[in-house]
Amino acid sequence: MKILVAVKRVVDYAVKVRVRPDRTAVDTASVKMSMNPFCEIAVEEALRLREAGAAAEVIAATVGPAQAADTLRTALAMGADRAVHVLHDPDPARPLLPLAVAKVLRALALQENPGLVILGKQAIDDDCNQTGQMLAALLNWPQGTFASKVIIDKDKQKATVEREVDGGTETICLDLPAVITTDLRLNQPRYATLPNIMKAKSKVIKKVTPSELNVDIRSDMEVVQVDEPPKRKAGVILSSVDELIDKLKNEARVL
Amino acid sequence: MAILSLLSSSSRTRLSGLREPLRQAGLSALLTRGAPPPLHPHAPTTEFSSPGGHRPPPLDWASVGSRTISSHVGTSLTQYGSRNHALTLHKRFYQTLRPQHPYCGPRASIATSEAHHSVNDPSEVQRRAFGSAAKSIQRNPAYSVLNSDDVSYFKSILGDNGVIQDKDRVAVANVDWMGKYKGASQLLLLPKSTNEVSKVLAYCDSRRLAVVPQGGNTGLVGGSVPVHDEVIVNLGGMDKIISFDNVNGILTCEAGCVLENLSTFVENEGFIMPLDLGAKGSCQIGGNISTNAGGLRFIRYGSLHGNVLGLEVVLANGTVLDMLTTLRKDNTGYDLKHLFVGSEGSLGIVTKVSILTPAKLPSTNVAFLSCNDYMSCQKLLLAARRGLGEIISAFEFMDRQCIDLAMAHLEGVHNPLPLSPYKFYVLIETTGSDESYDKAKLEAFLLRSMEDGLVADGVIAQDISQASNFWRIREGISEASVKVGAVYKYDLSIPVEKLYDIVEEMRSRLGDMAEVLGYGHLGDGNLHLNILSSKYSDNILAQIEPFVYEWTAGHRGSISAEHGLGQMKAEKIHYSKSPEAVQLMASIKKLVDPNSILNPYKVLPQSAL
Numbered sequence: 001m002k003i004l005v006a007v008k009r010v011v012d013y014a015v016k017v018r019v020r021p022d023r024t025a026v027d028t029a030s031v032k033m034s035m036n037p038f039c040e041i042a043v044e045e046a047l048r049l050r051e052a053g054a055a056a057e058v059i060a061a062t063v064g065p066a067q068a069a070d071t072l073r074t075a076l077a078m079g080a081d082r083a084v085h086v087l088h089d090p091d092p093a094r095p096l097l098p099l100a101v102a103k104v105l106r107a108l109a110l111q112e113n114p115g116l117v118i119l120g121k122q123a124i125d126d127d128c129n130q131t132g133q134m135l136a137a138l139l140n141w142p143q144g145t146f147a148s149k150v151i152i153d154k155d156k157q158k159a160t161v162e163r164e165v166d167g168g169t170e171t172i173c174l175d176l177p178a179v180i181t182t183d184l185r186l187n188q189p190r191y192a193t194l195p196n197i198m199k200a201k202s203k204v205i206k207k208v209t210p211s212e213l214n215v216d217i218r219s220d221m222e223v224v225q226v227d228e229p230p231k232r233k234a235g236v237i238l239s240s241v242d243e244l245i246d247k248l249k250n251e252a253r254v255l
Numbered sequence: 256m257a258i259l260s261l262l263s264s265s266s267r268t269r270l271s272g273l274r275e276p277l278r279q280a281g282l283s284a285l286l287t288r289g290a291p292p293p294l295h296p297h298a299p300t301t302e303f304s305s306p307g308g309h310r311p312p313p314l315d316w317a318s319v320g321s322r323t324i325s326s327h328v329g330t331s332l333t334q335y336g337s338r339n340h341a342l343t344l345h346k347r348f349y350q351t352l353r354p355q356h357p358y359c360g361p362r363a364s365i366a367t368s369e370a371h372h373s374v375n376d377p378s379e380v381q382r383r384a385f386g387s388a389a390k391s392i393q394r395n396p397a398y399s400v401l402n403s404d405d406v407s408y409f410k411s412i413l414g415d416n417g418v419i420q421d422k423d424r425v426a427v428a429n430v431d432w433m434g435k436y437k438g439a440s441q442l443l444l445l446p447k448s449t450n451e452v453s454k455v456l457a458y459c460d461s462r463r464l465a466v467v468p469q470g471g472n473t474g475l476v477g478g479s480v481p482v483h484d485e486v487i488v489n490l491g492g493m494d495k496i497i498s499f500d501n502v503n504g505i506l507t508c509e510a511g512c513v514l515e516n517l518s519t520f521v522e523n524e525g526f527i528m529p530l531d532l533g534a535k536g537s538c539q540i541g542g543n544i545s546t547n548a549g550g551l552r553f554i555r556y557g558s559l560h561g562n563v564l565g566l567e568v569v570l571a572n573g574t575v576l577d578m579l580t581t582l583r584k585d586n587t588g589y590d591l592k593h594l595f596v597g598s599e600g601s602l603g604i605v606t607k608v609s610i611l612t613p614a615k616l617p618s619t620n621v622a623f624l625s626c627n628d629y630m631s632c633q634k635l636l637l638a639a640r641r642g643l644g645e646i647i648s649a650f651e652f653m654d655r656q657c658i659d660l661a662m663a664h665l666e667g668v669h670n671p672l673p674l675s676p677y678k679f680y681v682l683i684e685t686t687g688s689d690e691s692y693d694k695a696k697l698e699a700f701l702l703r704s705m706e707d708g709l710v711a712d713g714v715i716a717q718d719i720s721q722a723s724n725f726w727r728i729r730e731g732i733s734e735a736s737v738k739v740g741a742v743y744k745y746d747l748s749i750p751v752e753k754l755y756d757i758v759e760e761m762r763s764r765l766g767d768m769a770e771v772l773g774y775g776h777l778g779d780g781n782l783h784l785n786i787l788s789s790k791y792s793d794n795i796l797a798q799i800e801p802f803v804y805e806w807t808a809g810h811r812g813s814i815s816a817e818h819g820l821g822q823m824k825a826e827k828i829h830y831s832k833s834p835e836a837v838q839l840m841a842s843i844k845k846l847v848d849p850n851s852i853l854n855p856y857k858v859l860p861q862s863a864l
Contacts, residue, residue: 014719030617034718191714
């Protein structure tokens with residue numbers, strides 16, 4: 001069975017994000033970019049499944065500009081077998097949206113025929129949490145989102161997924177092929193070790209374009225303006241209960 | 256009585272937003288009587304009701320009076336260890352208060368050495384057990400004793416808020432970060448301006464009251480706490496940033512600014528502080544300068560002697576020496592600021608600083624490697640200087656015992672090389688202007704080193720949080736060692752080829768008595784030798800001192816690479832400096848501080864003064 005893992009290159013989660021002075025987008029000019037943390041977890045899960053014998057090959061895929069190849073190299077350095085880079089350099093006003101990504105991944109899935117597609121539950125730059133669900137719908141495959149545990153039964157071709165839901169944990173059983181999106185507690189991603197980095201140099205990254213896949217990823221949305229949230233006003237320190245009541249009555253008008 | 260310890264998760268960045276409010280909370284705990292600092296909802300806290308199993312036996316609380324420490328020390332959200340950098344917001348802060356000796360009964364205004372070393376007090380026995388191999392320092396009778404007129408005078412200068420007599424808060428200021436040195440001061444002063452410092456010192460000089468300048472109180476040689484009843488002058492209230500030249504990267508600020516706050520500020524402007532250490536969450540720039548702190552970026556940006564452009568210092572008699580220039584080059588006369596850099600508060604109190612900050616470079620890479628033996632570490636260092644050259648920004652090493660300790664005692668860390676049975680670990684950091692170029696360079700260098708057999712195994716961090724984890728391990732070793740119980744710390748500069756020999760010698764000398772850790776800034780030839788045991792004991796100390804000092808002197812090393820002399824090594828300077836040099840130092844001290852009120856009993860030996 002093959003596992004297809006989709007990864008995204010995003011601004012590193014530890015970076016303090018700023019808006020560009022022209023307010024058209026977030027400043028990504030000289031900030032550190034890394035693999036989306038949830039995608040790291042997805043790659044790790046795929047690797048663990050391969051190590052457990054449930055899968056034979058792990059393929060990493062990404063949609064993005066030329067620099068996104070770095071993210072694929074990280075996935076290969078972690079242990080993925082090969083990678084596919086769908087080249088797409090959107091202009092910042094029309095960024096890549098989940099539906100477009102889902103369409104691309106669908107095309108890839110139809111080409112590669114994986115038994116499982118694993119994605120991170122959401123990207124930390126747009127926080128959409130849509131790609132996995134849309135992909136499952138486009139492929140008409142079952143989905144197990146917010147997975148905190150995945151158990152594959154190869155013989156029965158089923159996946160048992162524990163999902164993190166608001167009320168607690170839900171366990172569902174999916175027929176393969178299926179789409180799984182990973183949540184934080186699924187695993188602890190491994191580091192890229194030097195021997196693996198060395199091996200990764202000889203692994204293949206196949207480059208394709210969306211048109212080659214017959215996917216139209218023109219964006220329907222246009223970003224008009226990006227602003228920082230309004231700065232929190234400093235609190236006011238009051239000196240007495242009377243003053244508090246006075247302020248609640250006259251300024252906040254809640255009494 | 257609860258000993259509150261604040262532990263942070265390993266993420267360097269996540270808690271950046273918490274640091275300032277927590278520090279403010281801690282500072283306000285110092286300033287407002289009694290109120291414990293509000294705990295930030297996200298800061299994990301662990302409350303210990305009694306010291307853990309490995310610690311020295313707890314005081315018998317039943318017999319000790321009801322007065323206990325209620326102010327939680329948020330003020331010293333200490334990060335200990337050493338490290339970095341542009342990874343901006345890494346924090347680890349940890350503060351455990353060892354059980355404080357509550358003062359029972361009415362306070363006599365004189366704390367004589369006899370009362371201080373009272374036999375009935377178990378914690379004093381504990382401390383005495385540690386210190387008895389070293390000479391116990393007698394209080395110099397030439398110093399006056401504090402009286403109520405003095406206190407009134409201080410109140411008239413600093414206001415009621417600037418004069419702290421509250422036993423609990425003074426008690427906290429009397430103890431150093433490790434809980435090893437405890438003074439008997441009864442007064443804590445919090446000046447808010449250079450003028451106030453000047454008036455306080457002028458008065459103390461005229462009255463011959465001994466003074467201890469104090470900053471973040473994170474020093475490791477007892478230099479920032481009183482030995483007897485010296486008045487503590489804490490500069491934490493002078494924390495304004497005065498100006499920043501964002502073309503040249505020159506920062507001017509007051510001495511009480513916490514290093515991490517300065518880091519955050521200059522990073523916002525596209526620069527970084529030239530020094531970085533584990534204590535950055537609590538240490539203040541005035542203290543860093545007074546101790547010529549080294550830290551993790553030393554290999555790249557050099558010493559504070561090179562980065563400090565100007566100082567404003569208040570001398571013992573209250574004279575304000577304004578040398579606060581922001582010029583890169585100024586060859587007019589003797590460069591006096593160098594006297595004060597590293598003088599550990601014994602020549603003057605630093606009140607303002609102007610410091611050069613290097614530009615923040617966008618690309619940082621961190622690798623965590625394991626090596627078979629110490630020789631490989633050395634060869635790796637040599638290869639790194641050639642192969643990574645201009646982009647190398649940190650080169651730290653640690654031995655297997657350090658990693659094991661860190662894994663056992665630190666929260667939220669995981670071993671990047673769990674299957675590695677190797678004995679040495681090296682952390683290399685590079686900082687440069689081009690991400691992909693640097694990464695390619697580092698990878699090529701490491702792969703080559705692996706082929707040459709210098710590196711047995713290693714990992715490269717793929718994102719900032721992985722890099723933080725590596726640094727957390729290195730910076731957390733000091734913190735972890737304090738948790739075991741008793742730790743003897745030595746900070747030695749030794750020629751790189753011989754650096755690890757002392758660790759092995761100490762292991763064979765101590766055998767099962769104690770555990771010996773060796774780690775440090777290999778790139779600077781600086782070893783941090785830590786010897787851990789469940790409690791302090793004269794036996795262990797006798798095995799360590801003076802052997803360690805003699806060994807170091809024999810190899811023409813320094814007995815204090817970056818920590819300074821403080822109380823701990825005040826009588827040991829002759830191991831690393833000639834008598835003529837010490838004599839000249841003593842002359843300078845007498846010239847600048849004739850009444851010897853600044854930080855007495857420290858730095859220079861009593862015999863020289």
